Amino acid sequence: MTSESWVAGSAGSGFGVDNLPYGVFSRRGELPRVGVAIGAHVLDLAGLAAAGLVDDRRWFASGSLNAFMAAGRAAWQANRARLTELLTDETYRDRVEPHLVPRADVELLRPVEVADYVDFFSSEHHAANAGRIFRANGDPLPPNWKRLPVAYHGRSGTVYVSGTPVVRPCGQRFTAPGEAEPSYGPSLRLDFEAEVGFVAGVPSPPGRRVGTEAFRDHVFGFLLVNDWSARDIQSWESRPLGPFLAKSFATSISPWVVPVAALEAARVTPPAQDPPPLPYLRCDEPWGLDLSLEILINGHVVARPPFALMYWTSPQQLAHATVNGASLRTGDLFASGTVSGPKREHRGCLLELTWNGTEPLDLADGTRRAYLEDGDTVTIRATAPGATGAPLSFGEVTATVLPAMP
Template sequence: MRTIPIPEGSPFGLANLPYGVFSTSGTAPRVGVRVGDSVVDLARALGDDVFARPTLNAFMAQGYERWGEVRRRITELVSGGGVPEDAVFAVDAVTLHLPIEVADYVDFYASEHHASNLGRLFRPDAEPLMPNWKHLPVGYHGRAGTVVLSGTGIVRPRGQRKGEGAPTFGESRRLDIEAEMGFIVGAGSPLGTPIGCADFGRHVFGAVLVNDWSARDIQAWEYVPLGPFLGKSFATSISAWVVPLPALEHARVPTPPQDPEPLPYLREASPWGLDIDLAVEWNGEVVSRPPYREMYWSPAQMLAHMTVNGASARTGDLYASGTISGPGPDQRGAFIELTWGGKEPIKVNGRERTFLEDGDEVVISATAPGPDGVRIGFGDVRGRVLPARD
């Protein structure tokens, strides 16, 4: 048996224990948990073949009570030095894989600051927010098949763009990012049965970082009247580690005041968000620090709205918050906001920049408060822009 060293201040200590899927040379992908700078093979450590699968889905489908039982058992093994020697691997020596088989993907628009900024950009002579915005979490259905693991190269998309008189076709010239949090449904719901806000914790397994890449010029031409399509469906990146909800208990904070009061199905006894600090790096330079605690709509309200019409939830469903932005100019989670539609370039490594060029790399990282002053880490979600393909 083995004791796993956890470096002082590690964001992957016993208070976190995030899940991921990994492989080693010559072995198939299977489920592991990160402890410090190590990965524990759960199939070997717990003797359960549900963790020998190439995704977390089978384990997540076992439900809320099972999630708690496994977390307690992992904590006991690690804290007691009872992890089998052959179940421990250095994190730098493994290959990480997409942690879930994505069932459905929904992206929301839950930041009042982001929505207001875009409203001012696109509709300068009108109210920034549309009349429905403070009554429901606005969202759209994305493409589950183009959700990719952090580190996957992002091929510059091509499509129609607004032209003089007639549209033009070609590669996106206004390629952007959106720094978001994503929530993964572990236990689904039957068709016709909504999930109430109070039941969020029994259905949602954990959280990941999300970069919802966006082609703003393609999006601008296509989105009226039905909303985003090709401008967003080409790639959505998520982080490799899924932070379980219990690890985020100390990060709970009240949401900003919601006025007017939401309709009954969106009301919570104590509306809560998460105190998560994100950082956006553009070619190695931090250009923004979006605060998730500023989000108007809570994760529970998003799930309640997503299912209130009777839509079923499935194991592996991913829904994201939409761009996270705060009130300050340096807290904007998309480059279209950060550069005010490209009119106010920012300096990156000494150069004035607006949107992404081929070869650019974006890295989004995040931490949240844990017990006794520790920080909970999500790792990062990164992607490098590759040239368009014919």
């Protein structure tokens, strides 16, 4: 069990010493650098390194986490242990305190330079609901769904940090049932998808797969993802291929990356997999994560999806993504797919919450939503059980919808 930090207000804040998530921040007139969240502050790691308090091989005076992520698990463990020591031992307080910056005084930037972006489809409840909506008379799940973690490749160049507005996309879409030809214009069915992602730190060589047992050796940490989706554009372009313009316009991520090491207390047994997965997908450890997500539209909670019910786990996703020999690169981002559950309040997108617009959602302010309107702000936040019993915070990912460009 980790000792309590001397940083005032850190205990019970979600950002205690059992969390220590990494991010990138800047202050007015200063270059970006790497920091760690502790209570209501950011601990400036570049400043600590300059003062000789942490080992730094040009990792922290940087605009991204990539260099530190590439350093590998031994470096991650050593730095985490050192930060815990500095933040719990009162004898270091006078030397460390000058490097604590109030979070209110900084701008949080995109934490990683994203190399590739892959989005999975790993919630059985979400996949089945989508199947019932679009294939009412068929099997809700495609025949391959329980055999492999289905995924698509997204665009790394349109991954934005929390707080970046999202412009409503345009494309080909049908605006009414029974139309014979598509029209062009702004999406009328703009949606969010509440997801959890992980980022790769240590690369792998081409041609060599990464097994489930090697997950901790390659993956640096987890963060929140909003995989924005234009459902009307998606339904037309996905005949027969998968999402393209319906997804590539924007993906939002949270500014804090929670280290894998911080989530040991959150690991739980995932749902039973039937049929048994092929050998390369088998995992000897329980890698479900007991994360509690919360989705808000304009400040009103509309859903609380449970991540522990995800059918395919993160190590299985990584193993499948590399089984063909595709190499990992530092900064590769892998998202879980929409997190959903058996109850309506568990559904992680408006496609499910409103059953494709046929059952509009009533908000607490008296308004209704089938899909998102211009000016809507979507926020996703999450917590996990911590080693001390207090929950760990993932922070949040939030963005406001702006009107389509002319």
